[in-house]
Amino acid sequence: MPGISINVIRVGSDQFTSADLTTISNAITVLRNTYATIGLTLRRVEHFIITTAQANGRDVIDNNGEAETLTDEWTVSNNAVDVFFVKLYVGGVAGLSPVPGPCDKNAKGMDGAVVELIGGTTGQVLAHEVGHYLGLSHVTGDSTNLMFPSVPNGGNLTTAQGNIMKSHCFIEA
């Protein structure tokens, strides 16, 4: 079965509590279960940290431009999606990712997903943003779909969406 790997990067890692780590763990489970419905396996999950001192103030994201700067400045050089977890993303946005994300993470432009920890809905935000990275656009007319522009939603994916995701260059056979 085709699979995808992710790099979990905690930004301002020294501020993360054990409850935050549980939230991230649960979010990964939601992603795994959601993607399994369209035949996509979550393979490797590797963990990374950026301390508050290293984050240069970007442990709190003030706007989308700052989210992009964060993903530009930090990169893990492997074929997995870089997911930057932050504890606060000011404004009504809970996550941001390019559509689709680049195969070359040193290419010009945003090259990772940023996900805010928002409790029990974090898993849908994670799955939604990685879905963007793998090429999915928003589905505006169906609130049961994971790619509806807001969360919480039904969290479903269609076969056609699965086929788009499986064509991304980060997919492992």
Next chain:
Amino acid sequence: MVRVDIPVEDLRPDRMRAALAGQVSGVPPSAALALISEAQLPELDPEATLRDAIANSDLEPRIRAGAVRAYLRVAAEAAPGALAEFLQSEEERVAVAAATALGQIGTPEHLSALQNMRRRVRADVARRRVTFAEALIVHRFGVTDHNVEFPSAEALGDAPQAVGALSFKSVRPGPERRKRALEGIRREFPTLDPAQQDVYELQCGPRLMQIAVALDVVGRDKGRAASRRPALPAIVAVQDPEYDEYNPVLVMLSRPARGNQVTLQLTRLGSGEPIYVGEGSVDRDEPVFDLRATNTPGITPMSARVRLTDAGIEITGMSEARAVPARVPEQIESPDTAGPQRGRRSART
């Protein structure tokens, strides 16, 4: 991008205040801040609610700092008074957020308070942000008698030279994109007068940018004002392609140098990191400025030329398709390792 949908029953002032404290399931504090500042909820005074949140030491510092950002957008021209008071906050993160906001909306009368704060903050990141707030006021108002640090271009180092994978040339946008660009910029700079701005558009590879140029700096006198005083000649906003909104991300700071030379730094808004630097002379009939990238991880090397003509500004240049190598976060063995002391596997920056 994904937004958080809030149940109607939670759209009440008491629920919003509780949500800021993380006490409402399904309403994260960030969403509460957005709703308080943007949703025009009945019986809720956004300015007062946000001021209370900033001052509330029971809230997490990052939430209070986020409230400062929201307050800047809500209070706009009324914000400086309260922001100046919050410079005295016992919580450094709140005070730094207030300083950052004050840099965008404050006046020269706030410089001494910012200078005092710069001298007392402990963390390097905080000091750099306060310094940048001072620099923003100095350059927005052309203040010549306030000394603020301005890193030398030589100290920053140069990025690998752009080999010209992508070329760009400025054009003037249509009225709709001009309007959207200025709306986006005014969210961060509420006092900016749209009538005093010219707007240029750059498409560089996948990125669409709008550049608001201050007519009082580079209008009819073609930049000669910049040879006499610090100035903020341009603000760069990048398009969010999903919603066609523009977010200001870079500001151009200029300073007089020897003779009629002018030095330029294109810096990140908020952090103040200079990522493109350059210089030029206003001696010529059509002044020319050259810009190059600094050796900053993750930025795209480029070289650009800005020419000031009778008809306006021409920006041309070449950009790389790949960025300067990014920093690499530290890998840890297990997800419950909170800091760098345990489970270290590799680290490279």
